[in-house]
Amino acid sequence: MDISVDNDHNLLLPSIEMPAETNEVAHEALLGAEMPVEETKKIATMATLGSTPFSEDGEEVAHHAIVATEIVxxxxxxxxxxxxxxxxxVLFDPRLPDCRQLLESAKKRGLFVTAVLPKPPKKGLVKSKEFYPAAEDLLDIGVHQVYEPPIGQIFDICECANNLQTIESQQNLRFLGVIPLREAAVDYTDILGAMLGLTVHNDLGLCSGRRDKGLMKQAVANAGLRTAKYARLAAPDGSDVPYAIKNLDLEFPVVIKTPRGMSTMDVYICDTMDEAVKRSAQIVxxxxxxxxxxxxxxxxxxxKGDEFAVNLIASPSLPRGVRVTDVWRYNKVVMHGTRVNKWQTMVDPEDKMYHLIVRYAEGVTRAVGIKHGLAHVELMTTFDEKTEKYVDPVMIEVGARLAGGRK
Structure with a gap:
């Protein structure tokens, strides 16, 4: 029987003269049952077409239906x-005031926040949980989880990285960065970031130069920038102070400080030799x-001069690598043998009066290897009345962290 259609395709139908003994057989192969060879001859499946039905010629099987969706x-x-x-x-060694602000920013960006407490406070010995919070204090304000060293064990950066990587794998996290929230945490955060496989960390070769004030001055001097005269004193009795003062041709007062301090802690302005010897021995x-x-x-x-603080942000995406965000002029007075900031005034970093200050702070930031994140540069400068500009800036110190009195 012939059937004609409007297009060029022909429709093949089974012959009406098909033997009556041919019975319809259920497609058991679709259910995963093993098919005997004789059954495959009766059932219109791909089994009757051989192993290579489309690449080699075979027997004519015009009336066999193909029961398959894909051949691979x-x-x-x-x-x-x-x-x-x-x-x-990751927030490293946070305080509650900082955490509250950063948690708001993290929430807007949909970030999961993990805090690291390298030195959990002992119960009953901490006066203010705002500055020395426990794990439960951080969880109460919205931190998602907190890592602290096991009970009886001191903090170890390698074990911390191992635990964070395990957390990252098990919880399907992707850490984007590690933020230091104290001065004492700036070197740990870069090491931890590198161990987590992140690329957004600062130069590890200058890691100590961002904490040790002596190495910091050395790095800045190596970059060709002006630094204050300094000397390292290691004598337990302070006997090397007179020689250092003579060798550097210094006049009193001189500054004696701890090399890895913060803020004005263990920083002394000494007006006499005896006081300088005493303070040096005390620190050692x-x-x-x-x-x-x-x-x-x-x-x-x-x-001597006017003291300024310059806050910057560093990123490889910036044209100069760093950008100044704000500049502050300190108003300090000498109290109890050290300089204490009573108040500060914000100034315009775009003003030509502060041009040299801005450029010097950018150079200091690059000199100590700050490539990602924030920087806080404190410097001393003098005002030139002829040019009406601040000139001859010199670094006091630089912190690779948020600005503020973070101990």
Missing amino acids: PDPVDPPIPDPVLQNAV NSIAPDGKKASYSLMEEFL
């Missing part, structure tokens, strides 16, 4: 999509504010 030479498992990762950030024989033994004290020339 080597069957494979269906692809399993990668899990969706949750972006996360004591524990520094960060809880570590100071192997030497640092003596510096006393800088």
